[in-house]
Amino acid sequence: MKKSxxxxxxxxxxxxxxxxxxxxxxxxxxxxxxxxxxxFDEYKKTQMAQNxxxxxMDVTTTCNSLQVKNLMAECEKVSKLGIPSGLSCGSGxxxxxxxxxxxxxxxxxxxRDYSYKFVFSIRxxxxxxxxxxxxxxxxxxxxxxxPGIFPIYSSLSxxxxxxxxxxxx
Amino acid sequence: MKKAQIQMFETIMVIVIFTVxxxxxxxxxxxxxxxxxxxxxxEASKMTSIETALVAQNLPEIVxxxxxxxxxxxxxxxxxxxxxxxxxxxxxxTNPDDLWYFDRLSxxxxxxxxxxxxxxxxxxxxxxxxxxxxxxxxxxxxxxYYPVEENYNFGILQVEVYS
Numbered sequence: 001m002k003k004s005x006x007x008x009x010x011x012x013x014x015x016x017x018x019x020x021x022x023x024x025x026x027x028x029x030x031x032x033x034x035x036x037x038x039x040f041d042e043y044k045k046t047q048m049a050q051n052x053x054x055x056x057m058d059v060t061t062t063c064n065s066l067q068v069k070n071l072m073a074e075c076e077k078v079s080k081l082g083i084p085s086g087l088s089c090g091s092g093x094x095x096x097x098x099x100x101x102x103x104x105x106x107x108x109x110x111x112r113d114y115s116y117k118f119v120f121s122i123r124x125x126x127x128x129x130x131x132x133x134x135x136x137x138x139x140x141x142x143x144x145x146x147p148g149i150f151p152i153y154s155s156l157s158x159x160x161x162x163x164x165x166x167x168x169x
Numbered sequence: 170m171k172k173a174q175i176q177m178f179e180t181i182m183v184i185v186i187f188t189v190x191x192x193x194x195x196x197x198x199x200x201x202x203x204x205x206x207x208x209x210x211x212e213a214s215k216m217t218s219i220e221t222a223l224v225a226q227n228l229p230e231i232v233x234x235x236x237x238x239x240x241x242x243x244x245x246x247x248x249x250x251x252x253x254x255x256x257x258x259x260x261x262x263t264n265p266d267d268l269w270y271f272d273r274l275s276x277x278x279x280x281x282x283x284x285x286x287x288x289x290x291x292x293x294x295x296x297x298x299x300x301x302x303x304x305x306x307x308x309x310x311x312x313x314y315y316p317v318e319e320n321y322n323f324g325i326l327q328v329e330v331y332s
Contacts, residue, residue, distance in 0.1 A: 018190070021194075040212075044307060044308070048310065055310040055312050055323055058247075058248070059312070059321055059323050060322070105284065106323045109288075
């Protein structure tokens with residue numbers, strides 16, 4: 001082999017070594033991007049969604065000191081089945097209005113206060129939403145964290161009512 | 170220029186070029202390591218704040234505990250007993266140097282903010298480090314149980330962790 005050929009071989013080997021080094025670096029860098037892990041922000045929102053619905057269900061209302069989870073069936077009775085409620089709630093509110101009032105009050109001090117975008121709903125299995133609260137700009141809520149869900153069996157209608165909170169990620 | 174001088178010059182140039190290339194690579198690696206270290210530190214701080222929030226939420230000194238007829242204790246982790254909170258605050262106020270809680274809650278501020286039916290705030294624990302520090306917030310909705318009235322109010326446990 002001539003001297004010039006050997007020099008070119010040396011150059012090619014060096015270029016190949018540099019390229020292999022760059023490729024190994026990129027391989028390890030991309031392999032550990034942490035995309036499968038929950039980010040801090042997502043974790044906080046997931047905790048917020050799940051704890052919010054659980055906490056809301058336990059709140060004692062002004063309707064005979066019933067908890068929200070017990071008032072849900074009463075709300076469905078009035079709004080969906082059309083049966084008048086015998087309950088007396090504070091400030092003359094109906095059971096549904098009481099739930100809505102408590103939800104608004106708690107959401108404004110938590111989700112809205114932290115500028116979270118969310119969709120909150122209470123719905124029956126086939127009868128559609130009992131009520132909805134939304135704080136999203138149009139269709140910007142495409143990605144959501146794991147929702148907070150609280151299912152309640154209504155002994156009055158025999159249906160499952162579902163309280164659900166989705167927070168946009 | 171003689172042939173030997175040309176070869177010498179060629180060798181020197183090759184060494185210079187490779188030194189420059191290795192130098193650029195080293196600068197790039199050091200910069201990347203520095204960035205990674207900053208990210209790792211930030212991740213660790215966030216993990217610490219999550220841990221502290223979970224410890225605060227499950228602290229036996231404030232969490233609501235029910236006892237079954239068989240005498241079994243059930244801890245309701247999403248519920249804070251207001252009477253226990255008041256007792257705990259009194260204890261910490263009279264024992265500010267208790268390091269048992271510092272080991273668990275570190276440099277942080279834990280506030281129980283009641284938002285329904287009334288707006289009240291209870292500072293449960295507070296210890297700030299000296300000098301400059303960064304903070305991470307974790308907010309967890311919790312039930313606030315009033316044992317005398319047997320009422321559950323809506324509250325938020327605000328945990329601010331300093332690092």
